[in-house]
Amino acid sequence: MRVKKGDIVSVVAGKDKGREGKILRVFTKENRALVEGLGLVKRHQRPKRGGEKGSIISVPSPINLSKLLPKCPHCGKSVRVGINVSADGKRSRVCKKCGQSF
Secondary structure: OOEEEOOEEEEEEOOOOOOEEEEEEEEOOOOOOOOOOOOEEEEEEOOOOOOOOOOOEEEEOOEHHHHHHEOOOOOOOOOOOOEEEEEOEEEEEEEEEOOOOO
8 A cells, every 4th residue: 555544645636636634544445545634525514402503514535545645754745656575575665756765
């Protein structure tokens, strides 16, 4: 997987194009991620019994992973990620631009 929880990502397509955020949760089966402050949608909330009024609230919605690019901590750019397998079988993510692992 290219991204994981805690990564800083930038959105490359959709209504939040160009914005950045931190990944809060990854849904691997749906191929989506929940990003902090991005992918907000409006939901209508019904009024409660105690006389409380109904309202419109913003709720975060997961974004497809194909629309997200992780930011390299070394070069600070949105990059594609490669996988490097060491001799002992450990896998690490590698920046395609600068070559540093992160």
